Amino acid sequence: MATVILLRHARSTANGAAVLAGRQPGVALDDTGVEQAATLPGRLAEVPLAALVTSPLERCQQTLQPLAAARGLTPVVEPELAEVDYGDWTGKALKELVDEPLWRVVQQHPSAAVFPAGEGLAAVQARAVAALRAQDARISAEHGPDSVWVACSHGDVIKAVLADALGAHLDSFQRIVVDPCSVSVVRYTETRPFVLRINDNGGDLSGLVPPKPSSDGAQEGADAARTGESDAVIGGTTGTA
Template sequence: MSVLIGLVRHGAHDDLGTWLSGRTRDIALNAAGRDQTAALSHRLAGRGIAAIATSPRRRTIETAAILGQGLGLTPVRDDALDEIDFGAWSGARFADLDGDPAWRHWNAARGTAPTPGGETMGAAVSRAMAHLDGLARQGGGPVLCVSHCDVIRGVIAHVLGLPLDNILRFDIDPASVSWVMAHGQGMAHVLTINGRE
């Protein structure tokens, strides 16, 4: 079986671009993020969305709740969609991380570089892909998976057969949706990336 999956990045928040939010900060959407997500919900109306799954972070839960309200669905939390565990980097300012050679190595070699006590990029992609495989086995109507920028980038790179080192070559904006068709057993194909439709 196959299923159409919309990979939705959470809406904007006040720490965006300043802090590595990770899993440590309880961050709410700001007004712009709520507006972005409401607009996305409006655009997705009538698309036959059957379910919404979300990362357990506050910013994704709020995004999923706005989508669910607009689409008449109750989101379900799933740890497979969680943000990357950045270990000791979690909650740090990007300005402080920029001087860290390990951080620079991580951004140049995502396929092999470790995080300090956290999760590898490969591990994050594996758990997210396992979730998509599970959805494909269930079949049914389109599903929205609300997650985080790098997790979505990693999934798209994996599906396209790109090395994870190349994930910074494309953007995944707040409240964007990237569509993939998942067929199970790690098989999928990308339909669109970073859409605002």
């Protein structure tokens, strides 16, 4: 299967104001976010990208604009990668929410959290993982199993996806940090996902590209996490050259 770069949107006006934006329309990138998005073509310069997929919300599509223009790719909108529907919590300041009884559930038992007039975090994880796997299968079929693609989504959505990929219970997802415009990387295989990066804020990403087959058909540098094999490397990965 292909390799997916999970990109959280760059910093938004709601992030800067400590407001829970949710699916509220009109939430764009702030000046810092615009600068963060502008760095993406350079950060991913060494990574061949087969496709861009995005949440329908403005801040995600705005984040991908510089990268899409640089690569000549048109992002595909995936509704199931949209932000959590926070229901009645949408648009409220975080300092107003910390005293809500549900806040403690969201922090300590998120698998049981259902936002008033919104959706539950368990449902968010289910829809996002299913959508990513479906898009990954499509892109693998169209561009080959060694292709790399970007999915731009939201903090809680990406954290839930990473918890699933790590085989961790959703109740542990609050231990995962995903900053604005950070990348986390997952490679799905037939039997398990491999998590290659979490919350990367600017490192060398060229090592995400799967190695090319050698003349005898074997993969250069036998690293199962990058060749698509489902078995893990015993003793740890050999790294990149």
